[in-house]
Amino acid sequence: MEQSEQLRRQLAIAQETVKALTSSLAESNAEAEELRRKYSDLELRMEALGLASASKDRAKLEQRLLSAVSDLQLAQKERDEYRDQMLRLNEAVLCYLKTSQGGDAKARMDVEAQLRSINTLVTKSGTGPEPEPALMDGSVISVKEEWSFLVGNLGEKQGVKIGMPMRVMRGDRRIATLRVVDVRQKICGAVVQEMDSKKEKIKVGDRLQVDAQADVSLK
Numbered sequence: 001m002e003q004s005e006q007l008r009r010q011l012a013i014a015q016e017t018v019k020a021l022t023s024s025l026a027e028s029n030a031e032a033e034e035l036r037r038k039y040s041d042l043e044l045r046m047e048a049l050g051l052a053s054a055s056k057d058r059a060k061l062e063q064r065l066l067s068a069v070s071d072l073q074l075a076q077k078e079r080d081e082y083r084d085q086m087l088r089l090n091e092a093v094l095c096y097l098k099t100s101q102g103g104d105a106k107a108r109m110d111v112e113a114q115l116r117s118i119n120t121l122v123t124k125s126g127t128g129p130e131p132e133p134a135l136m137d138g139s140v141i142s143v144k145e146e147w148s149f150l151v152g153n154l155g156e157k158q159g160v161k162i163g164m165p166m167r168v169m170r171g172d173r174r175i176a177t178l179r180v181v182d183v184r185q186k187i188c189g190a191v192v193q194e195m196d197s198k199k200e201k202i203k204v205g206d207r208l209q210v211d212a213q214a215d216v217s218l219k
Helices: 002-048 055-099 105-124
Strands: 138-144 149-152 165-170 173-183 188-195 207-210
Antiparallel strands (some): 138 149, 149 188, 165 173, 165 207, 173 188
């Protein structure tokens, strides 16, 4: 009886942990969006004060945007790790319930109900980690049109380096050519060098590829 009660308490704590992590990720997304809005407001104020001329200011804002995207990815990774821990805990408790004999039938039913509840939360919290993208199959994950700047999901792990040329694809059509200006472990920042059509705009989700044959100079 005492052992079953202890299991119920542990599972209740685990359930609350999953809820908190799911809420934390949502808050991280909201904070990142608020951060982007603040950057835009700051840029407008700088222009009004005649302070928008320094390229260093743009570089700092680009760094902050990269950091915001990186922080979101870390939050996602942390949530996934806790979800995996919950799954392992569920398996361990189920094995215990199958091998234990006798005990309080109601307590056993309560524990099994909590396990089902946690499994539901784990399923809702997201699927497993996506496969790592390849150099020819990346994607645009953030765009700052007024800076001619974007963030892609290719980084050091894929061999991306500063100065590397890239292209943005939509279907079989090239939308733009880029030059990488900053690289992190799993993401990179790039400036737009040329748009293939003035009517087109780069969008989140567009395909990103390393352009091995490009020979364009950094503007």
